[in-house]
Amino acid sequence: MVLDSFSGGGSIPLESIRLGLPTYASDLNPVAATALKLALELIPAGGKELARKMKRDLADFQNVADEIGRKHFGAADSLAYMWCRTYECPNCHADVPLLPNKWLSKKKNLRAVKLITSENHISFEIFEPKSKLEIEYASIGTISTKTAKCPCCSFEVPTSNLQELGKAGGIGDILYAKLSIDSDGNKLYESPTVDDLNAFNSSDIDRNLEHLVNCLDIPLDLNGIRHLWAIQYGVSTVSSLFSNRQKNVLLELVNAVLLMKEKIRKSSKSEQEYQARYLMLVVSLNRIMVYNNKHSWWQANGEFPASIFVRQAISMVWSYVEVPIHTKFAGGWASSVKWLNKIIDHISNIDTTAVVSKLDAANLDLNDKSVDIVVIDPPYFDSITYAYLSDFFYSWMKPLLSDELPNWFQEKSTPKSAELIVDRKHKLSPSPKDSNFFEEKMTACLMEKHRVLKDDGQLILMYGHKKIEAWIHLFEAIKRSKFTPVSSWPIHSERKSKFQHSKVDALATSCILVLNKIDASSSSKKISAKEFKLKFSEVTAEAIKSAQKLSVSGGDLFMAILAPCLALYFSHDIEQTDSDLYSMQDFISDLELESAKVYA
DNA sequence: ACCCAGTGTTTTGTAACATC
DNA sequence: GATGTTACAAAACACTGGGT
Numbered sequence: 001m002v003l004d005s006f007s008g009g010g011s012i013p014l015e016s017i018r019l020g021l022p023t024y025a026s027d028l029n030p031v032a033a034t035a036l037k038l039a040l041e042l043i044p045a046g047g048k049e050l051a052r053k054m055k056r057d058l059a060d061f062q063n064v065a066d067e068i069g070r071k072h073f074g075a076a077d078s079l080a081y082m083w084c085r086t087y088e089c090p091n092c093h094a095d096v097p098l099l100p101n102k103w104l105s106k107k108k109n110l111r112a113v114k115l116i117t118s119e120n121h122i123s124f125e126i127f128e129p130k131s132k133l134e135i136e137y138a139s140i141g142t143i144s145t146k147t148a149k150c151p152c153c154s155f156e157v158p159t160s161n162l163q164e165l166g167k168a169g170g171i172g173d174i175l176y177a178k179l180s181i182d183s184d185g186n187k188l189y190e191s192p193t194v195d196d197l198n199a200f201n202s203s204d205i206d207r208n209l210e211h212l213v214n215c216l217d218i219p220l221d222l223n224g225i226r227h228l229w230a231i232q233y234g235v236s237t238v239s240s241l242f243s244n245r246q247k248n249v250l251l252e253l254v255n256a257v258l259l260m261k262e263k264i265r266k267s268s269k270s271e272q273e274y275q276a277r278y279l280m281l282v283v284s285l286n287r288i289m290v291y292n293n294k295h296s297w298w299q300a301n302g303e304f305p306a307s308i309f310v311r312q313a314i315s316m317v318w319s320y321v322e323v324p325i326h327t328k329f330a331g332g333w334a335s336s337v338k339w340l341n342k343i344i345d346h347i348s349n350i351d352t353t354a355v356v357s358k359l360d361a362a363n364l365d366l367n368d369k370s371v372d373i374v375v376i377d378p379p380y381f382d383s384i385t386y387a388y389l390s391d392f393f394y395s396w397m398k399p400l401l402s403d404e405l406p407n408w409f410q411e412k413s414t415p416k417s418a419e420l421i422v423d424r425k426h427k428l429s430p431s432p433k434d435s436n437f438f439e440e441k442m443t444a445c446l447m448e449k450h451r452v453l454k455d456d457g458q459l460i461l462m463y464g465h466k467k468i469e470a471w472i473h474l475f476e477a478i479k480r481s482k483f484t485p486v487s488s489w490p491i492h493s494e495r496k497s498k499f500q501h502s503k504v505d506a507l508a509t510s511c512i513l514v515l516n517k518i519d520a521s522s523s524s525k526k527i528s529a530k531e532f533k534l535k536f537s538e539v540t541a542e543a544i545k546s547a548q549k550l551s552v553s554g555g556d557l558f559m560a561i562l563a564p565c566l567a568l569y570f571s572h573d574i575e576q577t578d579s580d581l582y583s584m585q586d587f588i589s590d591l592e593l594e595s596a597k598v599y600a
Numbered sequence: 601a602c603c604c605a606g607t608g609t610t611t612t613g614t615a616a617c618a619t620c
Numbered sequence: 621g622a623t624g625t626t627a628c629a630a631a632a633c634a635c636t637g638g639g640t
Contacts, residue, residue, distance in 0.1 A: 100632065107602095145613055145631065229630075301634065304604050315630070330604060339605090466628095 003371045003452065005361035005445070006378045006420075008386070010036045013354045014347075016375070017044060023354040024371070026364065028419060030408040031390040031397065033358035037405075038283060040354035042276035043347045050273055051348035054280045057264065058337045061281065064256045065333035069326030072249050074199030079329045080305065081192070082113075082177040082298055083243075084319040087148065087165055091155035094120040097174055098148060098162075098318040099141040103300035104177055104189045111189045112138035113177055117152045124176045126189050143318055166234035173243065173294075175200065179303075187303065203245040205252070212251050213239070218395045218413045220314070223431035224388030226424035227313040230295065235316070238395040241293045241308070249325060250289060254400060257281045275404060282400045284340055286393050291331030293392075294320045304330040308392070312384045358408050360418050362444035366452045374449045377462040381438060381470035382422040390414040420445060439473040446481035450517055457517065459483055462491065464510025472584045479570050482522075483515040488563035490556035511559035524573040529582040532574050536587075539568050540594045548598075558595040565591055 002016040003024045009032070013025035017040060025040055027033045043050065085098045097115070104111040104126065114125040114137075129138045142149055147156045165171055175192045182188045205213075216239035220228045235241060242250065261278060268274035290296065290307035295314055298321040299306050305321045308314065323331030359365065361378075379386070394414045401409045420441045423431035449459050463474055478485070491510040527535075543561035552560040565587075574582050 106633095145611095226629095299604090299606095299633095302604065302606095304606095306606080310606065311631090313630090317631095335604090 001371050001373075003364075003366070003374045003449075004376055005359070005364060005374075005449075006376045007036050007356075008032050008377070010040055012375050012377060013040050017350050017352040017354050020352045023352070024357075024366065025354045026357045026359045026361070028358065028360050029386055029390055029414060030358055030405070031393045031414065032386070033356065033408060034279065034397065034401065034405065035283060036354075037356045038276065038279040039343070039347055041356045042272065042279065043344065044350040044353045046273055046276050047348055050276055051344045053267075053273070054277055054344050055341050057260075057277050057281060058284060058340060061256070061260070061284075062333060062337070064260075065253070066326045068249055068252045068256070069324050069333075071252075072199070072203045072245055073324045073326070074195060076178075076180075076193075076196060076199065077327075078178045078180045078196075078324060079187075079327050080179040080298065080331070081175055081196070081322040081324075082179070082319065083173050083175050083294075083322060086172040086174050087157070087162060087170060089120070089150040089153060089155055090157065092120040092150060092153040094122055094150055094152040095172065095174065096142060096148065096150045096152075097122060097124075097176060098143045098171075099176075100143060100318055101141040101300075102138045104179075104298070105187070105303050106300045107303055109187070110135070110138075115142075115151045120152050122151060124191060126177060126191060141318075163232045163234070166232075167236075169234065171233065200245055203248050205248045206255075209251050209255050212254060212399055213247070215399050216242075216247070216395050218391055220391065221388050221413075221416060223416070223423050223429050223433070224385045225426045225429045226382075227385040228388055229313065229315045230317075232428070233316045235294075235314075238391055241295060241314070241392065243294055243322065246292045246294070246322065250285070250292060250396070253285055253288065253325070254396060257285060257400060278404065279401075280340070280344075282397060284336060285396065285400075287336040287340065288325060288331075288333060289393070289396060291323050292325065296321055296323075296331070307331075309389065312389065314389065314392070361420065362418075362441065362448050364448055364452060368451055369454045369457075371449075371452045372454060372457050374453060374457070374459045376449075376460070378442065378445070379419075379421045380463060380465050381435075381467065381473070382424045383465065385421055385423070387414040387416040387419045387421075435469055435473050439477050442474060442477035443480045446477055446483060450481055450483065450520070453517055455517060458486070459515040459517075461513045461515060462510060463513065464491070468585060468588055471588060475566065475569075475584060475588075478513075478515065478566075482518050482520050484518050484570055485563035485566045486514045486516050488513050488559055488561075488566075490552070490559035511562060513563065524571050526575060527572045528575050529577075529580040532569075532572055532582065533590075535568060535572075536565065536590065537594075539564055540591070544594070544598060557598060558592060561595060562591065 001022045001024055004012040005026045007013055007025040007027045010025060013023045016023040025036050027036060086095045089096050102112040104113060110129050111126060112129050114127050116123045116125055129135045142151060147158050148162060149156050175197060178190055178192050178196060180188045180190060218238045219236055220231050222231065225231050260281065264277045265274045268277060290309055291305050293308050295308040295317045296305050297317050297319060305323055325333050328334040391413050398409045420438065421433065422435055422438045423429060423433040453459065465471060489512045491512060540561060543564045544557065547557055547560040569587050
């Protein structure tokens with residue numbers, strides 16, 4: 001059996017079931033576990049027939065999306081609405097639009113917005129920048145990372161003041177452009193009309209749905225502020241990530257999915273089929289949400305929206321885009337369904353299903369020595385704060401799934417304290433999750449792997465981080481949990497540019513470590529630092545030689561020689577004297593030095 | 601050739617550290 | 621204590637590459 005207890009998006013267990021191997025996938029995060037259950041368990045189990053029904057459900061829902069879209073966006077048939085945030089200039093009292101730049105389209109047809117100022121009022125005009133001067137004008141906005149500048153009186157306000165203003169409710173929103181399609185099918189940027197504003201302002205919510213609004217009152221967790229930057233500007237709850245209209249549309253979609261339950265149940269031949277089809281609709285709403293919030297922005301270069309999670313963080317976005325769900329362009333329902341259908345087609349062809357659970361990786365419901373191979377891609381130290389970011393989805397999923405997956409969606413928000421990550425330090429974050437927590441938790445997780453692995457089983461672990469600290473705590477955890485490295489391999493992303501190493505940056509590449517179990521009672525040999533260094537240079541020289549035979553070069557060399565050197569390090573207990581200290585940090589630095597020497 | 605869902609790169613600002 | 625240096629990180633910007 002193959003085990004991945006940090007499944008996340010599920011690429012490892014997906015490949016495993018594609019190979020027809022018995023697979024066990026788990027994740028602590030209920031949002032991830034839900035997607036895993038659908039993709040790795042329910043869809044493969046349902047096969048072609050389920051796939052057909054799912055695709056029909058999604059197609060049927062288009063009518064609902066169209067109806068809700070028309071209700072809230074009016075008769076206009078626009079592709080996107082461009083909004084930006086505003087603040088009141090403390091000097092001239094103008095409502096200043098916060099724009100990082102003025103571009104709408106930087107493709108073959110250049111379009112930008114012009115700010116027309118009269119005394120203390122600013123209005124917008126759309127134009128085609130032609131001259132160099134106009135292009136320069138379009139590239140300059142009203143806000144940089146440091147300050148915002150009023151176009152009327154040129155009075156400057158530092159962003160720290162905007163943060164205070166935001167917390168006090170002093171940041172507003174203004175609609176400054178919209179994108180439509182003309183009769184020839186060309187993209188057309190226009191100024192919004194009175195009707196557009198009226199449609200926005202008259203967007204209202206059914207009183208019966210107000211109970212659903214409460215589920216969005218989840219605070220964005222301050223511990224995760226280093227990935228939730230928008231908190232600093234007063235974006236403090238999940239609810240505040242959405243405009244009124246976006247919230248109304250999404251709540252009606254949620255309600256429509258809830259109302260669809262009975263219909264799906266009646267037309268399903270089993271409880272399992274019902275669950276699969278219902279979960280598919282829930283997950284499809286998640287796709288709509290990432291494009292329908294105040295943190296998805298317009299990519300003028302490609303003329304399409306960027307989702308809130310185009311980076312794994314929620315940053316402050318000054319100029320955002322609102323996509324009507326009933327457009328067939330990016331961000332709309334139809335476009336999302338297109339992608340979902342592809343996924344359904346692919347996965348429904350797989351014959352093997354995985355066993356999915358929502359569990360802490362340090363406490364699995366598996367028997368001792370029952371697993372042949374563990375393949376994991378555990379969290380990379382402080383790189384991604386999965387749980388904090390998941391609250392964006394969790395809050396919407398809770399009312400949808402509290403009946404179907406009651407144990408997974410019981411808490412008010414995504415469980416965070418047990419998650420194996422380090423919270424980056426920030427003056428506003430009181431988080432206790434430091435590197436020691438990471439090492440302890442990683443050790444507990446790896447010890448659990450040691451327990452469930454057969455004696456001749458292997459643990460394959462992917463890891464990457466620029467910080468030496470991140471590697472030290474991983475290595476300590478590996479040592480403490482009684483594993484020893486057998487081999488190590490550098491990983492590249494599929495992008496070509498990553499191969500073009502300009503300099504040796506050893507820790508910049510990720511690696512795969514293959515680990516074997518060692519006897520829990522075994523102990524390491526005592527050795528002096530001096531003796532160890534001698535052995536170390538022998539092993540390193542040997543490892544470099546064999547790596548070079550395989551044409552491994554640059555930063556990859558570090559990763560390639562890591563395993564034999566680490567095995568050596570783990571098997572010895574280096575005596576630490578006042579005159580001769582040799583820490584894990586020294587060991588990694590030496591290793592870096594050795595691999596860098598080769599290319600000096 | 602274009603669409604689009606991103607990923608990679610550059611710019612800009614900031615904080616920590618080092619030096620005078 | 622002031623000033624310079626360096627590393628890092630956010631945000632903006634540029635570009636890729638599969639798919640059609």
